[in-house]
Amino acid sequence: MNLPSDLHYLEMHELSLLIRSRKLSPVEVTEAQLARIAELDPGLHSYARVTPELALQQARAAERELADGTCRSPLHGIPLAYKDLFDTAQVVTAAGMPLHASRIPDQDATVVSRLREAGAVMLGKLQMTEGAFALHHPDITAPNNPWHPGHWAGASSSGCGVATAAGLCYASIGSDTGGSIRFPCAANGLTGLKPTWGRVSRQGAFELAASLDHVGPMTRSARDALFLLSTIAGHDLLDATSQPSVCLEVPGIDDSFRGLRVGIDERWLSDGVDPVIQQALQQVMAMIRDGGGKLLSIRVPDTRAVSQNWEAHCGVQTAVAHAETYPLRARQYGPALRRLIDGGRELSGMDYQRILLDAQRFTGQLEMLLYELDLLLAPVQPYAAPTHEQLSGLASDPEANRRLIQFTAPFNVSGHPCISLPIGLTPGGLPMGGQFIGRKGGEATLCRAGMAVQRVSDWHRLRPQRLK
Template sequence: MSHSDLHYLEAHEVARLIAAREISPVELTAAMLERIERLDSTLYSYALVMREEALASARAAERKVLAGEPLGPLHGVPVAVKDLYWSAGSPTAAGTTIHRNFVPSEDATAVKRLRDAGAILLGKLQLTEGAFATHHPDIAEPVNPWHPGHWAGASSSGSGVATAAGLCFASLGTDTGGSIRFPAAANGLTGIKPTWGRVSRHGVFALGASLDHAGPMARSAADATLMLGAIAGHDPLDPTSMPEPKLALPDHAHDLRGLRIGIDPEWNSNGTDEVIVRALAQVVEVVRSLGGQVETVRFPEVRTVVDEWEINCGVEVAVAHADTYPRLAADYGPALTRLIEIGRGTSGMQYQQVLLNRAALRGKINRLMSGIDLLIVPVQPFAAPTHEQLGALAQDPDLNARLIQFTAPFNSSGHPAITLPCGLTQSGMPIGFQFVAAHGAEPLLCRAGMAFQNATDWHHRHPVL
């Protein structure tokens, strides 16, 4: 197999080939850097390509292989991370202009753990300003490799584009209102938003600290599982991280026997494009064929919490940016400015009511999940939105609330979700859906994702570049 054919392999396959000495980490990294140079001038997925550091890491990885030393699960695999994860000695701008010269002295814990697993860091991936809704006006927006006229997802847009286009084998994103799941669905990928606290947020620029989730994006559930296993676990540097030192995850799965899977047809179809409703019906059939017991459930009312997501996030982002806003307000883009001003203008009593409503929803979802193992939910009601459609969303608070109606509830509640590709629109754009599980039940999500992908081939579809 030539190096020109490798870019769409799965990360676990690449790791196996490297360990077997069938692929050189140095040659593979050089080939990936050449592909980035050739394609990313029109895709804009990378904020920073760390060429020399990546090649140096690849040479070190190759020496370990040749010496017969023990290898990590991602040894020699080229990956990339969203540019709000700190990387020691390299700029981390978080999609802003105010931080373009910020060079952290240490890696984010998740980045360090990727390196410890043997991964090669190709660079930093572009994102919306501060990880909110839109890109800074002075920064080029990543382009969906399936079709440039369609949304690439936000805020982990660069992570979605680079992973889908074969410019890295997997990536890290973050999700505060849907920002792993939106770009995963938009680019035909698998993404995991873990339980809140499952992955350390130390060294990750905050948007809304109690809503932020760090997690992997990949081209398969097996790869997303591999990535999550590498980065998950308690971190003394993040006191909010879950106490378990390591997460035990399955390495394969073939069925869903013994699992109860809930679906709320009424909620799922509320304002949802028909092509998504049809795709979900096919998902249910696959789940049944794998032995899953599908049950109709009633999801709790979420409109209040969805409508209040901006207030919740606004207060937290105002705190996160207190050192630079309003002092550097002129350097902020309009969307992030608006969100910060919402937060700064919220009273303590109003914010407390938001937190009470959020806690009530968390309890109701916990009660629902106590009776089922998994929940099937769309990622968004709009199938593959165009830039024009998103422009309308930005001007209409009601439409924007509809966009996040299936994602934001699980940021507010902290429940884990995996997004999987499940079809294509008539114009050939990817469609995704979510499995949601109880707090701490990532092993179930990974099992379900791998079983679903053993029975389907949507994750093997790639954009033509």
């Protein structure tokens, strides 16, 4: 069978049709992916470990079942990869920590088991920052941005962003505690969905901060994000915080802005935001108007306090999550994660209560605002992916760090869903990211808005030019 030259860059819904119509074989597709990983990933470092034997075993099983007329789901036979914080039975799950380099789970995380039952093929585990916090452990090589190796690949789902953008998997599953799905998607020109907190089970996912952690898809299009969410979302008996199942029919989602009310806070959207990103957002606003949507001038609740508090808020919960190994094995931790946990352990109960009250206040104000709206529009970050030198300065500058996360972390605190989308390239050729924020449970509306943008633009089809 002759394989398409752009096979590795097909969107999942396109590949699904080709596999189900028997025009492409799951085994051939998986073999092509493994060959591309072997060729390109030594320079990209997106995979923590590749599982070729397992991938081919699952691909052959999918091929047999499809040949017998059994189609488990539209994902049957499609090769995916997982951030290395999701447990995978008999495959190391290290969460970006050398401390856990030999940790082999007995069972899959719920998201992994749901995709395995849907017939998806697992290519391997994707590299990430240490413990899903800000920086990679000093002993681990950080993934390289395929658009420009001198720039940030995003955190903490860095390997997910690089592998999906470079055509080394058709999609990936990441996690987002302060922006960790949306930052890598913005940096790598992808579409990422941070669902409502609890929409996707966290059972079997390495914990950073339980009340802030969100699990979601990282893909090449909004349609693909909905494609994956419809399989991984829903209540899990093993996760008491998971939300009830929801039916998301992909073909039934209207891909227009017709009738949608989108909130625009001009002051917020210009708060330290580069003019090139502001201009890109203006283009999105024109798409909303032209597509039948209504732009409403609003005032977003002040995000300053929740952004400033985010690290302390996260640090307390991270200290609890790491209690078995920290401080007992503190020497095996990198400096960034040590600093986060130490800060959390030192925070007083009264100070943490003040943080929680600020979080509740912001969440309530946002809920009231979204009662009158369907969506908010925002950038993912105030600028395109910084250079590594620029990024290193953020750790020592609290205000610069707050500005970086001011459009992402507040919605981890509140638990509202967000979809990150490519909104063009800078003059230097780096991807830029915008996002819509929706009501809790409003993932279908978010994906609808994403599909509406991607129906009239080609930003999501731009690929890193230095890769073939």
